[in-house]
Amino acid sequence: MSKPGQYILLSLPTSIVPSHHRDDALDAVSATVSPENGSVASFPIPEFKIGTLDALVQQADELAKLEASCQGVVAKVGDALKNILEGDEAQIERMKVVNDKPVDQYLRTFSWNKVKYRADKPLAELIDLLQKEAASIDSDIRSKYSQYNQVKNTLATLQRKQTGNLSTKSLASVIDPRSIVQDSEYIETHLIAVPSQLVKDFLKTYETVAPMVVPRSAQLLAEDNEFSLYAVTSFKKHSVEFVHKCREQKWIPRDFKYVEGGKEEERKEVERVGGDERKLWGETLRLGRTAWSEAVMVWIHILVLRVFVETVLRYGLPLDFVCGLVRTPSAKQASKAKQNLEEKYSYLAGNAFGRDKKGRMKRDDPNEMHAAAEGSAEYTPYVFYEFEFQ
Numbered sequence: 001m002s003k004p005g006q007y008i009l010l011s012l013p014t015s016i017v018p019s020h021h022r023d024d025a026l027d028a029v030s031a032t033v034s035p036e037n038g039s040v041a042s043f044p045i046p047e048f049k050i051g052t053l054d055a056l057v058q059q060a061d062e063l064a065k066l067e068a069s070c071q072g073v074v075a076k077v078g079d080a081l082k083n084i085l086e087g088d089e090a091q092i093e094r095m096k097v098v099n100d101k102p103v104d105q106y107l108r109t110f111s112w113n114k115v116k117y118r119a120d121k122p123l124a125e126l127i128d129l130l131q132k133e134a135a136s137i138d139s140d141i142r143s144k145y146s147q148y149n150q151v152k153n154t155l156a157t158l159q160r161k162q163t164g165n166l167s168t169k170s171l172a173s174v175i176d177p178r179s180i181v182q183d184s185e186y187i188e189t190h191l192i193a194v195p196s197q198l199v200k201d202f203l204k205t206y207e208t209v210a211p212m213v214v215p216r217s218a219q220l221l222a223e224d225n226e227f228s229l230y231a232v233t234s235f236k237k238h239s240v241e242f243v244h245k246c247r248e249q250k251w252i253p254r255d256f257k258y259v260e261g262g263k264e265e266e267r268k269e270v271e272r273v274g275g276d277e278r279k280l281w282g283e284t285l286r287l288g289r290t291a292w293s294e295a296v297m298v299w300i301h302i303l304v305l306r307v308f309v310e311t312v313l314r315y316g317l318p319l320d321f322v323c324g325l326v327r328t329p330s331a332k333q334a335s336k337a338k339q340n341l342e343e344k345y346s347y348l349a350g351n352a353f354g355r356d357k358k359g360r361m362k363r364d365d366p367n368e369m370h371a372a373a374e375g376s377a378e379y380t381p382y383v384f385y386e387f388e389f390q
Helices: 022-033 053-084 089-095 103-108 123-163 196-208 236-248 262-315 331-352
Strands: 006-013 039-042 187-195 219-223 227-235 252-254 321-328 353-355 361-363 383-388
Touching: 006 022, 006 262, 006 331, 022 039, 022 321, 022 331, 053 089, 053 123, 053 262, 089 262, 103 262, 103 321, 123 262, 187 196, 187 236, 196 227, 227 236, 236 252, 262 321, 262 383, 321 331, 331 383
Parallel strands: none
Antiparallel strands: 006 321, 006 383, 039 321, 187 227, 187 252, 219 227, 353 361
């Protein structure tokens, strides 16, 4: 499956062609973009209920913020899928479908969801509905992904205890209870993981690093490639000092309390948490697939509203415009397509655009025109939004 490229969603008045016909206007846009820079397809937009001019200006700002927020939700779900699937690009792309269609197919066959978002409702209601949906998707994926990560981290900690070195691993399967002093009123056994290169120094000095260490009590219990585990007996009244001195010498005291059946309990705990992790992995993956689809659909519906509101503000009433979806293979082609469109249709901005001595487009009086939208990088002489899918 090929990855989707970069997209441009734009609208222009049908007056760009003498016939004022939408098909002719779309053909003109396609010719202006030019095939080497991208393909152009018709993108249907319903006629929504229009309120006051002040309301439209406010809604343009609200939609700009909402689109940025929803775009963030799409990215967040995409990151969750990437982490769940450990960066497997082929698997990730299989998950990133919209309404069971590849992204490009969904966009090219887009139709406004009239069941969920009735076009005869006021724009304010539609914006509120889309905002709530985006927030709900964000909350659901964040909650489930957090739950999965907690269990995954717990499992990793348990597995490290089973497979790590003697300074970190569980000692339940290492220690013979007969090798340690238990339930004594006066003395206790300390378990010390000594780095291999420090063993000779340890054996020479452990008896004297603190008072009342039992002479010749060091007993080797286990060893691996990095550490040797010794049991050392001392009197309890000086245990704190002995442990402190061990740390100063870079010997690692290990906390351990023998529990009958502890080894078996640890094994069962790893199995239980492992089962929970596998279950949550599947749940999070399924939710991620659904959430990505739903988030993209909400995002595109918000974009449609942005185009419509901005179209009314730019071109006025009665509405007579053509909306097109431009797919470009790369940022370079997208830039060229945009440059071609600006050169051809700069006159649509009236006094808002002029050209400098080098022929480059410039804005003469930005205060005379409504800004493209809050958050847009720059003003264009027609309604124009770029977006892409990572």
